[in-house]
Amino acid sequence: MQNIAESQPVILIVEDTIDFAEMTMHILRRMGIEASHTVSAADAIEFIDSQCPDLVLLDLNLPGESGWEVLKHLNESNIERHVPVIVTSAYSDSANRLVGKLQNVYKYMIKPFPPQDLMQAVRQALRLEEA
Incomplete structure (x- = not known):
């Protein structure tokens, strides 16, 4: 497995389920990437405005404002x-996927x-894949 040695990308995980956020952070660490984590749309928007991440991993079902508000703010x-956004959601309906495409979501998982x-x-979102 190849580690990212040059400049570390800034990745934000927006996820209110702590177990899932920790699992995601573990997967990224295996890739040699550290990530920041927020649990709400408001905290995510504040982070985005101050840090301008290279990638956002975004849950849609958040306490208070939804992940759609984060996407709206980014757009x-x-x-x-x-900033590429990978939506990580339990919502599997085609309407959410379509709205995601319209909101410039890089990938809907x-x-x-x-x-x-x-x-x-x-890797693809950060363009770390070999051509």
């Missing part, structure tokens, strides 16, 4: 570059999913 903010699928999606 409407004055961030200098596009339905929980639960194999760790290898997440690793591949992260």
Whole structure:
């Protein structure tokens, strides 16, 4: 397995289920990547505005405002570059997937999913895959 040695990407995990967030952080650490974690849309928006992450792993079902509010903020903010978003959700209906596409979601992953699928999606989103 190849580690990321150059500059560490800034990854934000927005997930209110602590077990799932910890599992995701463990998978990323196996890839040589550290990530930050928030449990609410408000905290995620604050992090995005201050850190401008390279990638956001976003649950849609959050306490208070939903993950859709985070996507709306990313699409409407004055961030200098596009931030890819991988939605990790238990919502499997086609309507949510369609809205995700319209909101510029990089990938929509339905929980639960194999760790290898997440690793591949992260590599692709960060453009770490070999051509």
